Amino acid sequence: MDTTPSYPCIGIFWILPNNVICAFPEKFNVESNGRHFHDSEQAHVKLWPKVVFKHKELGDLGYEEIPRGRIMFDYKSNKFLAYVCEDFVHKQDIRKALKDAFCLHQQKIMWATDEHYNFGKNEIDPADIDD
Numbered sequence: 001m002d003t004t005p006s007y008p009c010i011g012i013f014w015i016l017p018n019n020v021i022c023a024f025p026e027k028f029n030v031e032s033n034g035r036h037f038h039d040s041e042q043a044h045v046k047l048w049p050k051v052v053f054k055h056k057e058l059g060d061l062g063y064e065e066i067p068r069g070r071i072m073f074d075y076k077s078n079k080f081l082a083y084v085c086e087d088f089v090h091k092q093d094i095r096k097a098l099k100d101a102f103c104l105h106q107q108k109i110m111w112a113t114d115e116h117y118n119f120g121k122n123e124i125d126p127a128d129i130d131d
Contacts, residue, residue: 008080009102011040014051015067015088016058022051023101025071032075039072069117071102079108086113 009025016022024047028038048063058066067085074081080102088094089111099105 004100005103008104008107010038010071010073010080011102012042012044012047012070013068013098013101014044014063015069015085015094016055019091019093019097021094021097021101022055023098024050025102028073036076037072037074037081040070044068067117069098071098071104074110077108077110079110080104082109082111083114083117084111085117087118089113 005025005027007027010028011023011025013021013023024040024042026040026042032038044063051063052059067088069082069084072081072083073079082089082095082098082104084094084098095111099107099109
């Protein structure tokens with residue numbers, strides 16, 4: 001967790017207080033093998049205990065109460081997709097921090113938001129989607 005890779009990665013992340021990125025980067029397969037997307041098989045709900053172990057101050061919060069997101073790769077457009085909470089998707093400092101965390105500075109990235117990552121603003125229970 002939070003180790004900066006030297007190659008472009010996919011993975012999941014949280015945006016902690018003070019805009020600290022807690023990332024779980026994973027190497028992705030550059031060959032599509034017939035897939036449209038390469039997404040992490042990790043789920044936020046399953047990695048949350050690792051985040052709380054390192055950041056004890058978050059222990060009373062659920063994984064969906066902290067802004068979170070996901071980096072995927074779209075083989076058809078040959079771009080990374082960065083799904084970020086709408087409160088942060090346009091913030092340049094967050095974009096830079098995510099590029100750092102996933103080694104994406106030289107990559108094409110499509111920045112997007114999705115109601116799944118807009119914490120506290122929808123009626124969908126995120127636990128129903130992540131599993």
